[in-house]
Amino acid sequence: MALTALFATFLCLVVFPLASSWRKPGDNRPNFVIYFPDETRAESLGCYGHPFIKTPNFDRFAAQGTLFSQAHVLHTQCAPSRCAITTGRYMHVLGHRTQTHLVQAYEPNMFKYLKDAGYTVMWYGKNDMLSQDSFNLSVTNWTDGIGAARGKNMFDYGEAGYYSFLNTPDDTPPDSQSNGDLHMITLASQFMSNNPPEPFVIWLPTKGAHPTYGAPKGYYDMYSAEDVHSKAPLRPAHVKNKPEYHEGIIKYRNLTSFNDTFFETINAVYLGIISWVDWAFGQLLESIDGTPLEKNTAVFVSSDHGDFAGDFHLVEKWPGGMDDILTRVPMIVRIPGGTKGHVVKEPINSFDMMATILEMANINVTHVHFAQSFVKQLHGASGDPNRTVYSEGGYLYHREIEPFDPEQSAAYSNPEKMYYPRGQDEIHDGIPRCIMAKNLNYKLVYRPRGVSEFYDLKNDEKELTNVYGDEKYATVQKQMLADLLQWMLETGDVTPLQEDPRGLPKPPKH
Template sequence: MKKKPNIVIINPDQMRADTLAHLGNEASITPNLDALAKEGVSFSNAFCQNPVCTPSRCSFMTGWYPHVRGHRSMEYMLHDDEPNLLRNLKNSGYHVWLNQRNDLFPAQYPEKYAKYCDTYFRLPESPDSLPRDNWRGEKGESNYYSFFRGKVPPHKNLDRIWTEGAVEFIQEYDEEKPFCIFLPLMLPHPVYKVSDPFYSNVNRDKIQKRILPPDGFTGKPKIEKELNKLFNMDSWTEEQYKELRAVYLGMCNEVDFFTGMVIDALKAKGIYDNTVIFVFSDHGDYTGDYGLVEKAQNCFEDCLTNVPFIVKLPKEMGRRKGISDELVELIDFYATVEEIADLETTHQHFGKSLVPYLQKNEEELRDAVFSEGGFRVGESYCSETGGPNGLTEENLYYPRLSLQLSNEFTYNGKAVMCRTKEYKYIKRLYEEDEFYDLRNDPEEVSNVINDENYKDEILVLKERLLTHYLDTCDVVPLNKDKRMDSDFIELLYKK
């Protein structure tokens, strides 16, 4: 029987799709990812199902939308009674390698990690430490909540240690069964900081202009206006924002470097051609767009939801190459691995395998993509607590977390996005909805939800959203239960 292909999953954190040079960003330096896209397919219209870490990861590891099991909180992970791809791969004969970058499994049950992986790579050494807070401005200054640190001394960070661990695993692997490496990274998650050579590699003259918010944040959810106020960055010049964006691209350049390390190891081992490689991020980052940094729990601009998604199949399987503008979702990752690895179907899920498209047996994928987030009034337990010491104004995440914990809970009200190539509709539970004509307003600054000229298009997407919820609102377990005990059946049918 032919050996199943190896699987490598490189999962940067908070990386926007427009950070890839082959997708048109002239300031980006991503040669390894660009080369990988030429050998596989890079989906320019790939979208995450939630704009923050844990819910997105729970979604793409199950093939479920967040609403199927309530994965809308940063502190509700995947539990034993829920499906997950890594466990399914392990149970089907894969050697699964996983590092300590979690945001997926409950950390209070470390003894259960053995169910999900064969190798749990713990840090063999401490990363080089950097002074933590001496770079922040004084409280009330414009750099206090900006997440911007800039150039830092060369150091060995967590991602370098994890990548070296994955490379060593590849170099020494001698088992007959295939392996799966899940390599989630910290980069380019803020704080925005990077060292040379990555810092100096980025040409500041080529940095894309940031998107400015509409006056008074008209038409936008109120959390964006309040975050802008709390970040206190309106005094920043465009040169300062340009430098922040350059540092972020330097961090993405470092992600590309680590990707190259893994690819080189696969090639040196002679197994590159029989390895499936996925590179995708869990969600994006504002990076100065709309006067904001980092992310928000219930906002869905493309800078937050449009993510890199590159797939390279084994040499004999791949047919389609280069850039595709087909709409895809991160939940399609689960379905694609399920087909490639020939996994037993353990649960109903909603992903669409990309294999037929990648093999040119299919020409179209999705007509719309969806993302969702936020909380209902009364779900205060969904709010992040600010860490072991609780939430204080010194916490770097204070602006976002303070709004989650405020009495005006609708700052983080539930919302859902339905996006096609032409339009984006956002239904909000407690605020005015949003509708954007992406053909004429790709920056999403003009909310035309009340424009009569778009009445028909709005109704179409509302209907599409209703169909989506009806189709995906629940799952029925595959295993049937017995309705009656055997003694009762025997008495019932006794002659």
């Protein structure tokens, strides 16, 4: 049963200090703090090259550790991405393709490994990962409460723009504990500041930069449409040979009448949210830096997926979208004794975090997974220049489509709800299954029942020219398609490592 915020605070201040907070002799395993703000795309952080955003805490943190410049998620929806992160398995292995098929109690996951190995596992924020039966097996204590001030819809129902997610400014102070994300960070900080039982894991999955587009006081207007227009131009709308959803989102959300300035405004507000997320991260670091915990605590920063945030005249994300602004997320890690200021240019998948954390915790992984540890990179090594990373999306069966999921249908059936147009888009236009394969030079998105994509990343970093089927790239495209078949064959299922006796059991007694 989930803890209330009040009870969680009581545990932090009273109960845990009474527990044994001294490590067992010889136990030098690090603590782990994982800051995981939702819908945060990599290119919108200063340390990832954004030309004007203010993210001083992320930037300073990156200088203290390792930044992975090409970290890509396994799916561009919250739950499937998170399920992959904690299991180290692709969507197609056990079908974690939807928002409501979460990690089951019988499935191995990173948090269960850590708890079984003696870690105190603290969870502050949203779920979208574990089934209810998994929580007691995987987590020591958890509490729910996320969000930050967002204002109200800038448009009335029925007006064009109502479905844009753009909100009005909000007068709530940025440091108000009514901002749920900050409150979760405060609870985590209280836990760490009060003689916590070690080793521990803190998982902080906050709302982050998830729409609606609005921000606490002082952050909403931090940047302007003109800043975006002149210093960080958006990707244009109506790019040729893009998948159907590029036009579908504009159509169903009734955004066809708006010009570039409107979407630049959306992007400016999104950047304001990111700056608040950065400020909140600074509050978390204050609980670690300069304290004894700094010497034995590894801190990870990442996200479940990105956001269109006005690029292509699009908003939010798309379950079958493989655009770089959706798949590419921050992955910044600082570990005790790690290399400072290291940048890994080679690609990784976000579920590599699982393999890395379990290796650092000296835990023997006993299930088949496909994540690759990047511990060596945290000590200065380069990545694998020949690695291909993958992401999956889309649906095949009627029930997979969110408007037909009984658990979510209410959000898609009421025209006044923000996800109503997306539901209509899913129902009428569909979301064909797809697989993305990306290496340092090329990106392939294969859709057997939709528009496939191929990009020459050396000459088209923003993915504006789809050259799928172009004779110039025929050889490399053919090879990547062949590699995709091999990858699917080699990862299509997993064999459980536990063994069953082949003989008959003893007959029942009568």
